[in-house]
Structures are given as structure tokens and as C-alpha cells.
Amino acid sequence: MDLTLSEKYEALQAEVRAFIGEHGHKSPKVGGPRRDPDRKTRDWQKLLVEHGYAARTVPRQYGGYGAPPDVLEAAVIADAFATAGVSQGLANQGISMLTPTLLEVGTEAQRTAYVGPTIRGDMFWCQGYSEPGSGSDLASVQTRAVPDGDDFVVDGQKIWTSSAHFADMMFLLCRTEPEMPKHAGLSYILLSMKTPGIEVRPLTTMTGRAEFNEVFFTDVRVPASQIVMSRGQGWHVANVTLKYERLYLGDANKMSVRLRKVVDLLRTIEIDGERLIALPEYRDRLLRIQGEVMAWRAHQLRLLTEQADGVDSGVKRLIVKYGGTMLLWRMSALAVDAVGAAGLPYEPDGETDDATAANLDYMFDIGMIIGGGSSNIQKNVIGERGLGLPREPKTQAVSAGGRA
Amino acid sequence: MQFGLTEEQRLFDDSLRAFLADRVPIEVLRQQAQMGSGFDPAIWQGLCELGLPGLLVPESYGGAGLGVLDAALAAEALGHAAAAIPFAASAVMAPLAFANNASRDQQGEFLPRIATGEMRVGMAFAGIGGQTGEAAPRLQRNRLSGRVRGALDAGEATHFLVYLPDGRAALVEAGATGSSAQVRRSVDRTRPVTDLAFDNTEAAVLDAANDRMAAALRVLDAGRVMLAADTLGAAQYMLDSAVAWAKERVQFGRVIGSFQGVKHTLAEIVTMLEPCRAFVWHAAYAQDALPDEARLFACQVKAHVGDVGREASRMATEVHGGMGFTDLLGLHYWFKRCTFDRQMLGSPERCREEAALLQGWKLAG
Numbered sequence: 001m002d003l004t005l006s007e008k009y010e011a012l013q014a015e016v017r018a019f020i021g022e023h024g025h026k027s028p029k030v031g032g033p034r035r036d037p038d039r040k041t042r043d044w045q046k047l048l049v050e051h052g053y054a055a056r057t058v059p060r061q062y063g064g065y066g067a068p069p070d071v072l073e074a075a076v077i078a079d080a081f082a083t084a085g086v087s088q089g090l091a092n093q094g095i096s097m098l099t100p101t102l103l104e105v106g107t108e109a110q111r112t113a114y115v116g117p118t119i120r121g122d123m124f125w126c127q128g129y130s131e132p133g134s135g136s137d138l139a140s141v142q143t144r145a146v147p148d149g150d151d152f153v154v155d156g157q158k159i160w161t162s163s164a165h166f167a168d169m170m171f172l173l174c175r176t177e178p179e180m181p182k183h184a185g186l187s188y189i190l191l192s193m194k195t196p197g198i199e200v201r202p203l204t205t206m207t208g209r210a211e212f213n214e215v216f217f218t219d220v221r222v223p224a225s226q227i228v229m230s231r232g233q234g235w236h237v238a239n240v241t242l243k244y245e246r247l248y249l250g251d252a253n254k255m256s257v258r259l260r261k262v263v264d265l266l267r268t269i270e271i272d273g274e275r276l277i278a279l280p281e282y283r284d285r286l287l288r289i290q291g292e293v294m295a296w297r298a299h300q301l302r303l304l305t306e307q308a309d310g311v312d313s314g315v316k317r318l319i320v321k322y323g324g325t326m327l328l329w330r331m332s333a334l335a336v337d338a339v340g341a342a343g344l345p346y347e348p349d350g351e352t353d354d355a356t357a358a359n360l361d362y363m364f365d366i367g368m369i370i371g372g373g374s375s376n377i378q379k380n381v382i383g384e385r386g387l388g389l390p391r392e393p394k395t396q397a398v399s400a401g402g403r404a
Numbered sequence: 405m406q407f408g409l410t411e412e413q414r415l416f417d418d419s420l421r422a423f424l425a426d427r428v429p430i431e432v433l434r435q436q437a438q439m440g441s442g443f444d445p446a447i448w449q450g451l452c453e454l455g456l457p458g459l460l461v462p463e464s465y466g467g468a469g470l471g472v473l474d475a476a477l478a479a480e481a482l483g484h485a486a487a488a489i490p491f492a493a494s495a496v497m498a499p500l501a502f503a504n505n506a507s508r509d510q511q512g513e514f515l516p517r518i519a520t521g522e523m524r525v526g527m528a529f530a531g532i533g534g535q536t537g538e539a540a541p542r543l544q545r546n547r548l549s550g551r552v553r554g555a556l557d558a559g560e561a562t563h564f565l566v567y568l569p570d571g572r573a574a575l576v577e578a579g580a581t582g583s584s585a586q587v588r589r590s591v592d593r594t595r596p597v598t599d600l601a602f603d604n605t606e607a608a609v610l611d612a613a614n615d616r617m618a619a620a621l622r623v624l625d626a627g628r629v630m631l632a633a634d635t636l637g638a639a640q641y642m643l644d645s646a647v648a649w650a651k652e653r654v655q656f657g658r659v660i661g662s663f664q665g666v667k668h669t670l671a672e673i674v675t676m677l678e679p680c681r682a683f684v685w686h687a688a689y690a691q692d693a694l695p696d697e698a699r700l701f702a703c704q705v706k707a708h709v710g711d712v713g714r715e716a717s718r719m720a721t722e723v724h725g726g727m728g729f730t731d732l733l734g735l736h737y738w739f740k741r742c743t744f745d746r747q748m749l750g751s752p753e754r755c756r757e758e759a760a761l762l763q764g765w766k767l768a769g
Contacts, residue, residue: 290759
């Protein structure tokens with residue numbers, strides 16, 4: 001155990017701090033609205049990529065900084081930005097999930113065409129995974145891609161598609177081999193959202209914002225070269241992507257930032273002339289949450305070290321998504337209780353004040369608990385893969401596309 | 405930066421756990437619990453050979469000169485075994501008390517005897533450690549008078565070390581003139597609590613620290629980290645046992661671990677418990693290496709792991725069904741281990757109040 005930074009990392013830390021000191025004022029607001037990024041956000045992203053604080057390990061020939069993977073470097077950088085309250089750049093599905101997937105299993109042409117614009121914020125992606133009948137049981141997706149000449153012809157429907165209303169591209173999980181067993185009949189295809197035959201209908205969520213969409217495909221023609229790996233290997237590619245999604249969703253820095261926000265709220269908001277932090281009931285909830293955040297923060301440092309050492313963290317990794325999203329929600333709940341009755345006026349569109357942001361997070365975080373493998377599925381995964389408990393015995397499956 | 409254990413720490417942990425698994429099977433644990441003194445001479449002898457009592461004693465005084473993290477690993481292993489052994493006070497807090505509060509002569513006189521295991525120290529923190537019940541000791545020159553309840557590790561102690569509310573500490577030999585010790589079996593039969601009474605009893609006064617209160621709190625905080633580690637070990641044992649049970653017990657023609665109700669309960673336990681391990685390591689490391697954060701870590705780890713221990717031990721008992729509730733499995737020994745740790749040296753509620761004071765979230769007084 002040694003939490004001091006070696007010279008190399010101390011130098012990096014100093015470098016990042018200097019960068020933030022010089023350029024930090026150009027940062028977009030942290031935790032801003034979830035919508036099409038504006039010019040300021042994109043300029044900031046390009047500055048970060050140029051200095052290696054975003055897309056740090058993406059090879060230079062694809063537009064990245066080309067640093068060798070070093071999880072501690074990444075942690076030092078993330079920590080410096082979080083501590084300064086400055087944006088760490090775009091975190092979206094294209095950057096956090098598709099880019100590493102293409103670097104791992106994409107063709108040279110795909111990497112060259114997509115990675116650079118994606119990490120610079122010029123190309124936005126949405127994820128075409130879930131369908132009305134295929135949520136937790138993702139491998140049962142029914143959207144078809146039928147080969148026809150040099151194209152695939154795509155028909156079907158996706159749902160819960162974040163950002164589809166402004167995304168440029170989609171990575172799509174679809175069925176190309178209906179006669180194969182369900183996991184073996186899938187393919188992973190990249191397509192432009194401007195292709196004729198695609199219709200996007202916004203799906204308003206409980207927050208009141210249209211954070212998701214339904215996407216309908218009618219005779220959508222996609223060149224066959226847009227497939228990642230080959231026909232029937234879509235499930236493998238999707239799992240590569242999901243691996244990166246799990247890393248993306250469980251971020252302890254986010255917890256520290258959120259905790260600081262809640263502390264600020266309790267220190268400043270007053271009820272009947274008394275600061276909330278002076279009221280034992282509020283203070284106690286804050287202290288409990290602080291203890292939890294400290295535990296998860298330590299846990300993340302442990303995982304970071306294991307990752308740097310190439311150790312498979314097993315159950316320690318599997319608990320992060322479930323535990324982390326639940327804790328974030330409890331923090332949102334405390335923030336909502338801090339803004340209290342004065343925070344009830346709610347207009348989700350446009351710029352948000354503290355009270356609206358608290359209520360928005362409080363609801364949006366439930367989406368985080370469900371998305372990317374719902375809490376109940378996570379508990380199955382933890383129990384089965386983490387603790388070695390037996391799976392639920394097979395019952396007569398209701399077939400949905402392909403054989404069960 | 406390296407957040408993890410060294411090879412030496414892993415080897416030490418392995419050898420300690422192997423010894424405990426071999427020497428403290430459930431039958432031995434039952435015998436120890438029957439006695440209720442929190443001490444087993446044969447096991448103690450073996451642990452002395454492994455160097456346990458001298459872990460934190462400086463090498464110049466015959467110890468291993470290791471840190472609070474090493475001690476926390478041992479505490480976790482002892483909690484996992486529910487071993488009836490004086491550790492948190494006798495082998496961790498007492499050597500730290502001598503290191504922090506004692507004169508060089510006192511260190512030279514007592515530390516080597518702690519390192520060999522010949523000297524075992526029961527401890528009480530009167531009025532500063534979240535102690536409930538009676539505590540009114542007074543010190544006049546080197547004479548100690550008054551009573552203090554609930555001393556830790558004092559069942560078969562050779563000495564008692566009593567911290568006074570001003571941060572000084574008084575060391576009394578067991579059986580000294582004017583002293584009495586009433587050992588009381590506790591809800592956790594592997595560790596008793598002892599009520600001490602003194603009447604003008606001769607004591608060695610430990611008062612060599614520049615800031616005696618800060619020194620006392622360092623000792624107290626190390627003890628809190630030990631009890632958190634002990635709870636972690638005990639709760640982990642209960643989780644391991646519940647998982648094994650869920651893979652073996654058959655109802656409705658299926659092992660019960662295939663039912664989501666049981667599976668999800670176990671997933672909940674591991675999700676709350678596993679981060680506690682990193683938290684305990686971090687808090688232990690902080691005691692030696694992060695002076696600005698050490699107090700907050702000690703208070704919060706005691707509080708958080710205490711709460712998780714309560715939930716996890718209850719849920720793991722539930723998974724065992726009726727068998728978990730009986731004496732037949734003996735699972736209750738580990739439940740009670742968590743119960744004891746939670747209350748001793750400051751409950752979660754008490755520790756969180758202290759954490760609030762430390763951060764200016766609450767005004768003193």
C-alpha cells in the first residue's frame with residue numbers, strides 16, 4: 001500500500017493542474033443538460049484531445065494522443081479535473097464504448113473513418129441495442145438485416161435509444177442469421193442515422209425530457225462493409241462494448257463530485273433560519289453517505305491497482321454498476337430533500353437551477369439503475385458469475401426470433 | 405501508487421489464516437465461548453510464535469515494527485475465525501499507547517514484554533471513546549482511584565491501561581493493591597467486558613506526549629480500525645457460509661441458491677461488504693501515512709463497517725433459515741462478533757458525531 005504518487009505521476013499532476021489553471025475558464029459547465037453538445041463543449045473536447053486529457057490512449061494515427069494505457073495516469077488526470085470542478089470532456093457512448101470496441105475488433109478502414117471524428121466530438125453515436133421485446137434478454141433481438149447484393153436491408157425497431165434524435169451514427173445489434181441459435185445469429189453493424197428509412201420518435205421519460213427515442217427501420221440499406229467482425233459474431237462484439245459500458249457507468253470520481261455538491265447544498269440551504277447541516281437528521285444522512293462514498297472510493301482505487309497489474313477482479317468488478325448507481329441515487333435523494341418544498345417548481349427544459357437539477361438527477365438516476373443491465377439483472381450476474389450460484393432452471397422459453 | 409497488499413502481507417495473512425483454520429475449529433470455538441474469558445493459552449502461545457503480539461512493537465524492542473494495516477489484516481483474520489484472543493487492545497492499542505504516550509524508560513520496560521506476549525493489556529477509555537455506563541477514574545500523582553466499566557481484552561490481562569478524560573493513561577498491574585476486576589461474559593462469548601475498580605492503586609502514568617489528547621485519540625482510532633476489520637472478517641465468514649449453504653440446501657427440488665430471492669440477498673451482501681475491505685485498508689493506511697485524514701477515516705470506517713456488519717450478519721443468518729437461528733451451526737458466534745464490535749469504542753452514531761465535529765458540520769459543546 002502506497003498512495004503517494006511517484007515522480008512521473010506527480011509531474012503529470014502538476015502538468016494537468018497547470019493546464020486547468022490556464023484553460024479551465026473555457027470548460028463547459030460540469031453536469032450540464034443532456035443534449036446535443038454546443039460549440040463550447042466541442043472546442044473544449046478538441047483542446048483536451050490535443051493535450052492528451054481525453055482519448056489519451058487512442059493511437060495517434062486515429063487522432064488520439066497515443067499514450068500507452070496507464071490506469072494511474074488516467075486516475076491522476078480524472079482526479080485533477082474533478083477536484084477543480086472542470087469538465088473532463090465528453091463522455092458518451094461513441095467515445096466510451098464504440099471507440100474502444102473498434103480499436104479492439106474493428107477493421108483498419110472503420111477505425112480510420114470513425115475514431116477521429118468521434119473522439120473530437122464531431123461525430124455522435126447512439127446505441128441500437130434494446131427492443132420492446134428484448135431488454136435484459138438482449139440476445140433475443142429481432143431487428144433483421146437481410147443480405148441483398150452488397151448491402152444489408154434492415155427492418156425492425158429499437159427502443160431506449162439515447163441521443164438518437166441528434167446522433168450522426170448508430171452501432172446496431174441485429175439478426176442476420178435467423179436460423180441459428182439466438183446468440184450465434186447476430187451481427188453488429190455501423191450505420192448513418194441519415195440513411196433513408198430511419199424514423200426517430202422521441203420517448204419522453206419520467207424526467208419530462210426526451211432523453212431516449214424509439215427508432216424504426218423500414219428497408220434501410222447499409223453497405224455490407226459496415227459490419228464489425230463478421231456475420232454471426234455480433235454477440236461477441238456487443239459484449240466487447242458492454243465491457244466498456246460497465247467501466248463507463250461506475251465512476252467513483254463522479255461520486256466524489258456529487259458528494260461535494262450535496263455538502264454545499266446542506267451548508268447553504270436554511271430551513272426556518274437554520275442551516276440544514278445543523279439539523280441532526282440531515283447531517284446524519286450526509287455522514288452515512290460520506291462513509292459509503294469513502295468505501296467506494298477506496299474500492300475503486302483497489303480495482304485501479306488490480307487493473308494496472310492485469311488482475312481479473314471478478315466479483316469486485318461486478319458489484320460496481322449496481323452498488324454505484326444505487327449510491328448515486330441515494331445522493332440525489334438527499335439533494336432533493338435538501339432543496340425541499342422550495343425545489344418543487346420544475347421546468348425540465350432549458351437551463352436548470354440547483355433545485356431542478358436535483359429533481360432531474362433524482363429521476364434520471366433511476367434510469368441509470370435500470371439502463372446498461374438493470375439492477376435485478378445485475379444481482380443475478382453478481383450471484384451467478386460472482387458468487388458461483390446456480391442459474392435459474394430453464395423453463396419452457398417463449399421463442400422470440402431465433403431458437404432459444 | 406499501489407492500493408493493495410504486499411507479497412509479505414499476503415504471506416503473513418495466509419499463514420495466520422491457516423493457523424486459525426487448523427487450531428480453532430468450531431469445537432474449540434465452543435470451548436472458548438464456554439469459558440468466556442476471551443483467552444485461550446494454547447492458541448495464544450501459537451500466535452505468539454507467529455509474532456502477533458509484537459506486530460506493532462518497534463524492532464528495537466523485540467517486535468516486528470509493522471504498521472496499522474498489517475494489524476488490520478490480522479484483525480480481519482481473527483474476526484473471520486471468531487477467535488477468543490485479546491488483540492485490538494492488547495496487541496494494537498497498547499503498543500501504540502506506549503509508542504505515543506510513554507517515556508523512553510516506560511517503553512523500554514514494557515514494550516519487550518508486550519512483544520513476547522507475556523504482558524497482555526486490557527484497556528478502557530474513560531469518557532473519550534464513546535464509552536457508555538460508569539466511568540469516573542481519578543489520578544492523584546501515580547495513584548488511580550475510581551471505576552470504569554467495559555474494559556476491552558481484560559479477561560486474562562496481566563495489566564490494565566486506563567485512559568483518563570484528559571488524555572493521560574494509567575497502567576496498573578492486575579491484582580495490584582486496591583484494584584479489582586470483574587470479568588463479565590458478554591453477548592459475544594469470545595470476548596468479555598471487564599469492570600475495573602481502583603482505590604488509591606499504584607499506577608505507572610503515561611504522559612510523555614506533547615499533545616496528550618491527540619496521542620490518546622491516535623490510539624483510540626487504531627482500535628476503531630481494528631474493530632472494523634474484525635467485523636469485516638466476521639461478516640465475510642457469514643457471507644461465505646451463506647453462499648456455501650445456498651449451493652447445498654435443496655428445497656422444492658432445487659438448491660436454494662438458484663432462487664432469485666436468495667441469490668439477490670447474497671448479491672446485496674457482497675455489494676455492501678466488499679468495498680468495506682478496501683475501506684478498512686485505506687483507513688488503516690491513513691493511520692500511519694495520512695495524518696490529516698486519519699481521524700475522519702477511523703470514525704467513518706467504524707461507523708460504516710459497523711452498519712454493514714449489522715445488515716450483512718442479519719441477512720446471512722436469514723439465508724441459513726431455521727438452522728441459522730439455532731446453536732447447531734454456531735453461526736451466531738459471528739453475528740455476535742459484529743454485535744460486540746459495533747458497540748465497543750464508540751457506536752456508529754457516536755463515531756459519526758465525531759466525524760461531523762472534525763469537518764465543522766457540527767459545533768462543539
